[in-house]
Amino acid sequence: MRHGRRRITWKGTALVVGAVTAGCALVTYVPQERNVDTPFVVEGEVGETLDLTYADLTVTEVRVADTLTSFSEAAAAGGTFIVVDATWRATQGETIFSGAEITDRQGRRFWPSQRGGCSISASAQPGYAWRTTYCFDVPREALEGATVRLARGDQTEEYAGQRRDAVAVVDLDITASEADELWEAEETVSPEEPGYAPASAGGGEG
Amino acid sequence: MKHARNDGPDLAFRLGRRVVAAVVDDMSTVQRVGVGAVAALVAVSPFGAWSEVEAQADPLTTGAPVEVGPFEVTVEKAATADELGYLVPEPGNHMLAVVANVTNTGEVPEYSVTLGNAIPAPENVGIIPEVPLAELGADPDPDAATEPTPDDADADAGAGAEPSADPSASAAPGDQGEPEEPKLPSASIVNIKDGTSISIFNPGLTYRVALIWEQSDKFSGDVIPLEMVELEWVEDDPMGLDDGHWFANEVVFKGQIKVEPAKSDASADAEQQ
Numbered sequence: 001m002r003h004g005r006r007r008i009t010w011k012g013t014a015l016v017v018g019a020v021t022a023g024c025a026l027v028t029y030v031p032q033e034r035n036v037d038t039p040f041v042v043e044g045e046v047g048e049t050l051d052l053t054y055a056d057l058t059v060t061e062v063r064v065a066d067t068l069t070s071f072s073e074a075a076a077a078g079g080t081f082i083v084v085d086a087t088w089r090a091t092q093g094e095t096i097f098s099g100a101e102i103t104d105r106q107g108r109r110f111w112p113s114q115r116g117g118c119s120i121s122a123s124a125q126p127g128y129a130w131r132t133t134y135c136f137d138v139p140r141e142a143l144e145g146a147t148v149r150l151a152r153g154d155q156t157e158e159y160a161g162q163r164r165d166a167v168a169v170v171d172l173d174i175t176a177s178e179a180d181e182l183w184e185a186e187e188t189v190s191p192e193e194p195g196y197a198p199a200s201a202g203g204g205e206g
Numbered sequence: 207m208k209h210a211r212n213d214g215p216d217l218a219f220r221l222g223r224r225v226v227a228a229v230v231d232d233m234s235t236v237q238r239v240g241v242g243a244v245a246a247l248v249a250v251s252p253f254g255a256w257s258e259v260e261a262q263a264d265p266l267t268t269g270a271p272v273e274v275g276p277f278e279v280t281v282e283k284a285a286t287a288d289e290l291g292y293l294v295p296e297p298g299n300h301m302l303a304v305v306a307n308v309t310n311t312g313e314v315p316e317y318s319v320t321l322g323n324a325i326p327a328p329e330n331v332g333i334i335p336e337v338p339l340a341e342l343g344a345d346p347d348p349d350a351a352t353e354p355t356p357d358d359a360d361a362d363a364g365a366g367a368e369p370s371a372d373p374s375a376s377a378a379p380g381d382q383g384e385p386e387e388p389k390l391p392s393a394s395i396v397n398i399k400d401g402t403s404i405s406i407f408n409p410g411l412t413y414r415v416a417l418i419w420e421q422s423d424k425f426s427g428d429v430i431p432l433e434m435v436e437l438e439w440v441e442d443d444p445m446g447l448d449d450g451h452w453f454a455n456e457v458v459f460k461g462q463i464k465v466e467p468a469k470s471d472a473s474a475d476a477e478q479q
Contacts, residue, residue: 073400073401075400076399078399078411079408079410079411108314109315110409111406111408113405115404116402136408137406139409142410158450
């Protein structure tokens with residue numbers, strides 16, 4: 001049995017051409033890459049607990065130091081160390097927190113150092129607060145207005161590990177006058193070993 | 207037989223001349239000049255006419271800052287020492303350090319490995335080569351007191367001697383009889399201010415660092431040849447998955463750096479004070 005050919009109508013043609021044009025326009029003009037890649041930034045201040053869905057984060061204290069001392073070594077800063085104490089509380093499962101970076105007002109990025117007993121990442125079981133200390137060697141002009149960005153995904157390869165994931169950006173609240181004072185101060189800090197945080201720092205059983 | 211042997215080239219020449227004559231006869235003078243120019247260009251192609259001209263390395267001297275990739279490097283000096291902090295040489299060797307001030311002039315942190323790629327180990331001065339992975343775990347040769355140096359390796363090759371390590375332990379199938387040239391190691395990079403190993407160079411900071419290699423005591427020269435390699439940023443790497451990295455290209459700075467001899471402990475302490 002032979003079927004007749006389906007007729008191509010103007011209406012059908014217009015529909016197909018219109019759909020293709022609309023698709024092309026969407027792909028061309030909607031900034032898809034940015035929508036796909038952008039992390040969910042949760043902003044906060046020192047002392048504030050931030051909900052990142054996979055963890056609660058509190059930056060508990062910010063200090064500066066010329067020298068870091070630990071059991072095994074003493075590390076001298078090329079500029080000055082910004083020492084950031086933070087407490088992570090994983091809320092979903094055992095989590096490795098790999099992202100830690102300071103950004104200055106010029107947009108320059110600074111990564112943490114392992115020297116002097118500091119951490120560059122943390123790993124925590126759910127239900128407990130885990131304390132860790134990050135140390136960033138920065139130049140003088142990076143102090144004022146610096147922010148710290150902490151997340152479970154790391155910041156290498158243009159934040160590839162943080163795509164469509166929550167990250168915390170905490171203002172370190174360093175003013176211009178404070179920056180001068182902090183730079184001149186000669187401080188030595190002995191970072192605490194990473195460990196369970198005391199209840200006052202949001203520790204204890206969750 | 208004599209004529210027969212000469213027939214080949216002669217015939218080819220005559221045939222070629224006929225082909226050329228047949229083609230060129232119908233051409234104007236301008237066309238002939240054009241075809242001649244194209245033929246000349248084609249003729250010089252096999253001889254490297256289109257190869258990139260090898261860049262001449264600029265002189266490298268102490269005290270003069272140079273730019274390599276994201277770093278500004280000022281070589282201060284080279285020195286030898288019996289040991290440097292946690293770096294202790296094997297018996298019969300010592301440590302060679304190139305002291306330099308290094309600044310990351312970019313806006314993002316850079317790994318010290320990148321600096322190590324820009325400043326390779328000086329060649330032919332007895333730097334102890336890396337132990338090939340295949341030899342790790344192989345039985346050490348009791349006759350070999352120390353690892354062979356590049357100089358030793360050259361001497362061995364010249365004398366036709368067997369390499370000191372068991373070839374069966376190191377040579378891959380098919381490579382037997384042609385021992386791989388030993389690879390010189392990357393430098394250990396130490397922050398001189400505190401003696402700690404430095405792994406990250408944050409932007410805007412200058413570190414006085416020592417690039418350290420283990421060197422054979424057999425080297426007795428008072429200068430070393432030091433090279434710096436151009437670092438080229440690769441945004442998209444079509445050959446691999448590693449987008450966005452520094453690629454060590456060709457040597458752009460080269461110089462002879464004077465080596466200060468090892469100081470005794472007493473004089474080193476006096477200098478520190």
